[in-house]
Amino acid sequence: MSNAPRRHGSDGFTLVELLIVTAILGLLAVFASHAVVGLADGVMVRSAAPEISPELSQAAQLVQLAGLAILLFGAGFWYLVELRQPGSLDQFRLGHFLLLASTFSLFFIVFAVLDARELSPALAAGIAAAISYPLVVLHVRTIVGWHFAICGALPLAAFTTGIAVNGVYGGELRGLIFLGMLCAVVAFLTWTYPRLSRAIEATRSTQTADLTRRTTALAALTLRVRSQIAQAKQVLRQPDPGECQGLRSWLEQRVENAARTVDDFERLNSVHNRMLYVASRRGQKLARLTAWDLVIELDRKMPQAQAAMEKAVHSLVSLRELTELPAREQAPGHHCVGCGHPASDESHYCGNCGRPSAERRQCLRCAHVLHLPRHLLQPGEHDRTLDTHCHCCGEPHATAG
Numbered sequence: 001m002s003n004a005p006r007r008h009g010s011d012g013f014t015l016v017e018l019l020i021v022t023a024i025l026g027l028l029a030v031f032a033s034h035a036v037v038g039l040a041d042g043v044m045v046r047s048a049a050p051e052i053s054p055e056l057s058q059a060a061q062l063v064q065l066a067g068l069a070i071l072l073f074g075a076g077f078w079y080l081v082e083l084r085q086p087g088s089l090d091q092f093r094l095g096h097f098l099l100l101a102s103t104f105s106l107f108f109i110v111f112a113v114l115d116a117r118e119l120s121p122a123l124a125a126g127i128a129a130a131i132s133y134p135l136v137v138l139h140v141r142t143i144v145g146w147h148f149a150i151c152g153a154l155p156l157a158a159f160t161t162g163i164a165v166n167g168v169y170g171g172e173l174r175g176l177i178f179l180g181m182l183c184a185v186v187a188f189l190t191w192t193y194p195r196l197s198r199a200i201e202a203t204r205s206t207q208t209a210d211l212t213r214r215t216t217a218l219a220a221l222t223l224r225v226r227s228q229i230a231q232a233k234q235v236l237r238q239p240d241p242g243e244c245q246g247l248r249s250w251l252e253q254r255v256e257n258a259a260r261t262v263d264d265f266e267r268l269n270s271v272h273n274r275m276l277y278v279a280s281r282r283g284q285k286l287a288r289l290t291a292w293d294l295v296i297e298l299d300r301k302m303p304q305a306q307a308a309m310e311k312a313v314h315s316l317v318s319l320r321e322l323t324e325l326p327a328r329e330q331a332p333g334h335h336c337v338g339c340g341h342p343a344s345d346e347s348h349y350c351g352n353c354g355r356p357s358a359e360r361r362q363c364l365r366c367a368h369v370l371h372l373p374r375h376l377l378q379p380g381e382h383d384r385t386l387d388t389h390c391h392c393c394g395e396p397h398a399t400a401g
Contacts, residue, residue, distance in 0.1 A: 065164035107132035251312040363390040
């Protein structure tokens with residue numbers, strides 16, 4: 001599993017975001033449940049009921065507590081998952097939580113409908129739990145796993161719905177039950193929070209070390225890209241014929257893209273340094289998230305920019321060689337056959353490398369000129385080159401002059 005924390009745009013959740021979303025969903029659940037209870041109320045009025053039953057009034061109070069229950073369930077879900085393994089919710093999407101909150105709030109909607117049908121509160125709560133809880137377990141299983149879904153999410157769902165049910169149906173024992181629940185929550189937090197704090201700190205240290213390692217690797221790759229940019233600019237300084245302009249423009253674009261990638265690495269390096277030396281914890285967190293965004297992007301873009309620039313340089317240089325070759329063949333006597341340095345027709349030796357100039361033999365049939373590299377011939381081999389043939393028509397050079 002990657003040590004990268006939540007990235008911007010990946011829709012992972014922090015505790016604050018989770019609480020905001022749960023509060024909104026809780027309000028929606030309250031409105032939906034009120035609509036159900038209002039519908040049932042209207043049915044009872046139309047059936048000439050003298051007054052609203054106490055059970056229906058209690059059901060209305062219960063759905064009013066649905067928002068609080070969803071809020072507590074969201075906070076507890078985040079805490080338990082982070083306690084199990086910090087960072088497990090880094091890939092938690094908004095759609096996941098919307099579905100999870102919907103399956104949990106289904107308890108209150110089903111309870112309100114059944115209670116409006118004058119079922120006993122205990123039977124209505126049992127049926128609502130039998131419908132809602134399995135869906136919660138199945139969804140949490142797809143996110144975290146079966147063990148946590150059964151041993152963590154299921155007790156949490158029962159506990160948070162129990163708070164709402166006790167708030168309405170607790171009777172004289174309501175205060176004592178709330179006190180017992182509060183003591184249980186405080187005891188659980190006191191027992192588990194130090195472990196959660198150590199785990200989060202260890203995860204943060206691991207992420208920082210991994211980020212530093214990947215930044216260092218990108219620094220080495222950036223040095224190679226800088227060197228290739230310099231080589232590409234050197235290639236671009238040379239003039240090109242018209243047929244090379246397309247590849248030249250392509251190479252210029254690849255150089256610009258590579259330069260922008262190098263600028264992104266400079267930004268990463270600055271953010272990474274700020275993450276290491278900034279004083280505030282919030283500043284460190286923001287810098288770390290930004291640095292991870294850049295690392296993930298550069299891991300993809302840097303090799304692509306390097307490969308594209310190499311391909312463009314190779315293509316341009318190859319096309320140059322192809323376009324320059326006919327010109328050299330048209331006037332081969334003007335260049336040294338050993339080093340390619342320009343030479344005059346009258347020179348017998350190259351002014352650059354000192355090798356003997358090529359011997360020129362012209363075909364009597366087609367007038368093609370053959371250049372014999374005298375500097376490669378051993379003493380005594382000069383006469384044996386007379387059995388060579390013309391490259392164009394095949395005429396033996398023994399008859400050429």
